[in-house]
Amino acid sequence: MTSRKTADLLVLLRSWLFSFGWSSLLCLAAVPLHAQAAELSKAVKEFVRVAGPRVVLTHVRVIDGAGGPAVEDQNVVIENGKIAAIEKGADVAGEATGTVLDLRGYSVIPGIVGMHNHLFYIVRPNLNAQRHFDDPVLVPQMTFSAPRLYLAGGVTTMRTTGSVEPYADLNLKKEIDAGKLPGPHIDVTGPYLEGATSYFIQMPHLKNAEDARQLVEYWAGQGVTSFKAYMNITRDELKAAIEAAHKHGIKVTGHLCSVTYQEAAELGIDDLEHGFYVNTQLDPGKKPDACTESAGEYTLEHMEAGGTEAKELIATLVKHHVAVTSTLGVLERDAGGGRPPARQAALDAMTPEAREDFLVLRQQRAQAPKGDPTKLWKNNLALEREFVAAGGLLLAGPDPTGAGDVVPGFGDQREMELLVEAGFSPVEAIKIATLNGAVYLGREKEIGSVAAGKNADMVVVKGDPSKQISDVENVEIVFKDGVGYDSKKLLESVRGDYGKY
């Protein structure tokens, strides 16, 4: 029964309009690379559009990511990978003072800090038109395509949020940080902390609390910087894992089912995935340490924002400093009809096989919904808002699994659009997707907002996402540590690869 629900979550899909507004920045000049934090390889330099010890973005609209209003006509000065100054817009002579970009009509937002950003894809063997597929479902690594797609979409820092190939993820992080491969900075999550029964053949199936402790100890030693508990973990195992992780200063998140949100908060968990979709506290027949048939849908359907149960739960989460990660992109398909079709650029990133599978899967849900999809969606959006209003830290991530159309990078942009649908203002949505993630990671002094002294991790987009959030799709250049990557070139380099490697 848990496996049915898991499959269900995996096929949630959403789609959206392709409206990439590529346009050229006429003032860009090719500039040789100068000393950066890491010497970039030839393969990475290929994607660099602008770099140098000093780069000035002139006449740009600044959306700081800290929730402040957009500020028109600013100059942002980048020096040696950092934001050196943000000043009143002015013309600056080129050459002598470094690289100068005229960004009239463009905005900068902070680099996205993606908090549910996998490096894998879901494969359903022998999927047919009747939607049947054979077990086991597999999650092949997307070590090549995913990092490029994330960076192209504006993600400069990401958490892997559950790994099936932790060695690959750890080594990938090393290669990216050394400048050998393109991609965002990575918070590598260890192997899933999953209980003895699991739908996923690639996850560890913990035997007991000691097993959980040993797993955490081993992978903390290998260098992972976060952990994620999964749907069938027991309270004892979760407790042991949290204690071991916290000893190393490492945080634990969870896509839960067997353990309720309330229980997990009291055990000291740091974050909960999928908004309020997978809390099982009101589910019929809920037994301790066991997932339910409903896997949280019943609870969500019966927990309305403003109600006693919602208030109590949110108060507990806030009191225990538990963050919540909104993953609206992967849940959007449940919102009911009228959703936009898949965005063409995202479809273009997929292999023909992945695209075909997606078209089969989009036809319907894997099974009849247990609750009213519209009500679930509505309740979740309202609960996420109430959580933030109560002082809770809401994070954002796309969870690129689903039916295959939640594609790295594109999904991160879509998340911000859906947060606006939830009722957040555009600048609040941008903050949730940027600064809030940095705060959770304890890195808010270096990243997460456009501010003097911080790392120059910024996304240049055409238009004004503070007025029209969908302008976050119009990514032109992504600065990471002061190096400006060409979004379009990165996308072209993985065209047709997502779903393959």
Ligand SMILES: [Zn+2]
């Ligand atoms: Zn996930």
